[in-house]
Amino acid sequence: MRMVDIIEKKRDGKELATEEIRFVIDGYTNGQIPDYQVSALAMAIFFRDMTARERADLTMAMVESGETIDLSAIEGIKVDKHSTGGVGDTTTLVLAPLVAALDIPVAKMSGRGLGHTGGTIDKLESIAGFHVEITKDEFVKLVNEHKIAVIGQSGNLTPADKKLYALRDVTATVNSIPLIASSIMSKKIAAGADAIVLDVKTGAGAFMKTAEEAVELAKAMVSIGNNVGRKTMAVISDMSQPLGFAIGNSLEVQEAIDTLKGQGPQDLEELCLALGRQMVYLAQKADSLEEAEEKLKEAIRSGRALEKFKEFIANQGGDPSVVDHPERLPQAAYRIEVPARQGGVVAEMVADEIGTAAMLLGAGRATKESEIDLAVGIMLNKKIGDSVQVGESLMTIHANRENVDEVLEKIYANVRIAEHAEAPVLLHGVV
Numbered sequence: 001m002r003m004v005d006i007i008e009k010k011r012d013g014k015e016l017a018t019e020e021i022r023f024v025i026d027g028y029t030n031g032q033i034p035d036y037q038v039s040a041l042a043m044a045i046f047f048r049d050m051t052a053r054e055r056a057d058l059t060m061a062m063v064e065s066g067e068t069i070d071l072s073a074i075e076g077i078k079v080d081k082h083s084t085g086g087v088g089d090t091t092t093l094v095l096a097p098l099v100a101a102l103d104i105p106v107a108k109m110s111g112r113g114l115g116h117t118g119g120t121i122d123k124l125e126s127i128a129g130f131h132v133e134i135t136k137d138e139f140v141k142l143v144n145e146h147k148i149a150v151i152g153q154s155g156n157l158t159p160a161d162k163k164l165y166a167l168r169d170v171t172a173t174v175n176s177i178p179l180i181a182s183s184i185m186s187k188k189i190a191a192g193a194d195a196i197v198l199d200v201k202t203g204a205g206a207f208m209k210t211a212e213e214a215v216e217l218a219k220a221m222v223s224i225g226n227n228v229g230r231k232t233m234a235v236i237s238d239m240s241q242p243l244g245f246a247i248g249n250s251l252e253v254q255e256a257i258d259t260l261k262g263q264g265p266q267d268l269e270e271l272c273l274a275l276g277r278q279m280v281y282l283a284q285k286a287d288s289l290e291e292a293e294e295k296l297k298e299a300i301r302s303g304r305a306l307e308k309f310k311e312f313i314a315n316q317g318g319d320p321s322v323v324d325h326p327e328r329l330p331q332a333a334y335r336i337e338v339p340a341r342q343g344g345v346v347a348e349m350v351a352d353e354i355g356t357a358a359m360l361l362g363a364g365r366a367t368k369e370s371e372i373d374l375a376v377g378i379m380l381n382k383k384i385g386d387s388v389q390v391g392e393s394l395m396t397i398h399a400n401r402e403n404v405d406e407v408l409e410k411i412y413a414n415v416r417i418a419e420h421a422e423a424p425v426l427l428h429g430v431v
């Protein structure tokens with residue numbers, strides 16, 4: 001088999017055979033096929049697309065390029081949730097204890113990563129004592145006994161994807177539905193999920209700027225999952241403004257606690273129920289999505305979800321009293337209000353830019369070496385569609401320094417107040 005023939009075939013719009021896709025991924029992973037040939041193929045795929053069969057083959061070839069996590073020692077159907085990335089996205093912290101309270105195993109492997117705030121592990125580490133340095137055996141035991149545990153990501157998963165993603169990044173081929181879908185799905189499958197629920201974001205803070213593109217990506221990922229034997233569902237949700245009120249690590253832990261008490265922001269609660277009901281349904285703990293949603297609401301009303309969160313924190317060395325005393329979470333030294341400079345209705349609050357403002361305060365990492373400040377971040381006091389009077393606070397900055405001029409400038413440049421505006425639609429569909 002010759003790489004040049006494979007490139008030519010895709011260039012001319014033909015379908016690649018399973019063995020050809022495998023040849024490319026294996027050869028690229030072990031260094032036998034050079035970057036320039038894979039770049040040419042990625043560009044051909046960008047223009048010519050891939051069939052459902054090719055997409056499934058590409059995904060599985062990437063899964064098999066490295067180690068995979070075996071969760072078979074954990075009883076029950078392991079449903080994983082994945083978000084394509086948002087600002088102030090607190091859903092994992094809510095959903096993990098919420099679905100575990102319904103006896104669904106939550107075996108979460110998480111990373112720290114770069115971004116506007118830390119990842120799930122960083123957020124949880126704002127709880128004193130909480131740690132994820134547990135052995136694989138402890139992890140499995142915790143999930144079997146308590147239905148929930150979090151461990152740091154380890155192992156060399158999907159090396160082909162790492163290499164290909166880096167190459168796409170510098171060859172203008174990131175934004176291709178078959179390549180994005182196979183990239184994301186390969187990582188979830190390698191991490192051992194039996195079933196997958198996807199939260200595909202759309203809007204300013206997201207990869208997919210329009211709802212149509214996001215629906216297309218969601219359909220592509222659901223099709224891959226179902227074609228390779230992993231039941232998959234998706235929700236398409238708004239990310240034109242940050243989700244909920246909190247953006248920041250300990251601030252989001254507090255927001256998750258509020259939501260588990262049934263007192264969280266309305267959009268966060270609605271999205272958690274939309275994703276949670278798919279998780280419960282795929283875990284076969286309900287016969288319909290309606291029944292699944294009812295069970296989730298009951299777990300919140302009865303306090304079982306909140307109890308599960310306390311149990312989870314204590315199991316991993318954390319202080320569960322933060323649930324009843326959120327003031328014991330790290331607190332920033334300064335709270336600085338951001339007054340509206342004019343009255344009207346909030347028309348725009350650009351999600352990724354407000355996320356960057358939180359990062360400037362120290363809530364997220366710009367590079368792998370950056371230190372995170374778990375206490376800092378931004379609390380929204382208004383959201384799109386809310387009326388505001390001149391001088392009224394739009395947001396509260398939680399900072400550990402007095403001078404936040406740069407952050408204020410970023411915020412004012414990305415909030416627009418108009419005469420009329422409506423709250424954006426949160427859910428753009430389900431697949």
Ligand code: URA
Pocket residue numbers: 165174179180181183184207
């Ligand atoms: N996120 C991924 O993991 N892969 C892509 O290709 C795009 C976004």
Ligand code: CA
Pocket residue numbers: 087088089090242243244245246247252255268
């Ligand atoms: Ca939030």
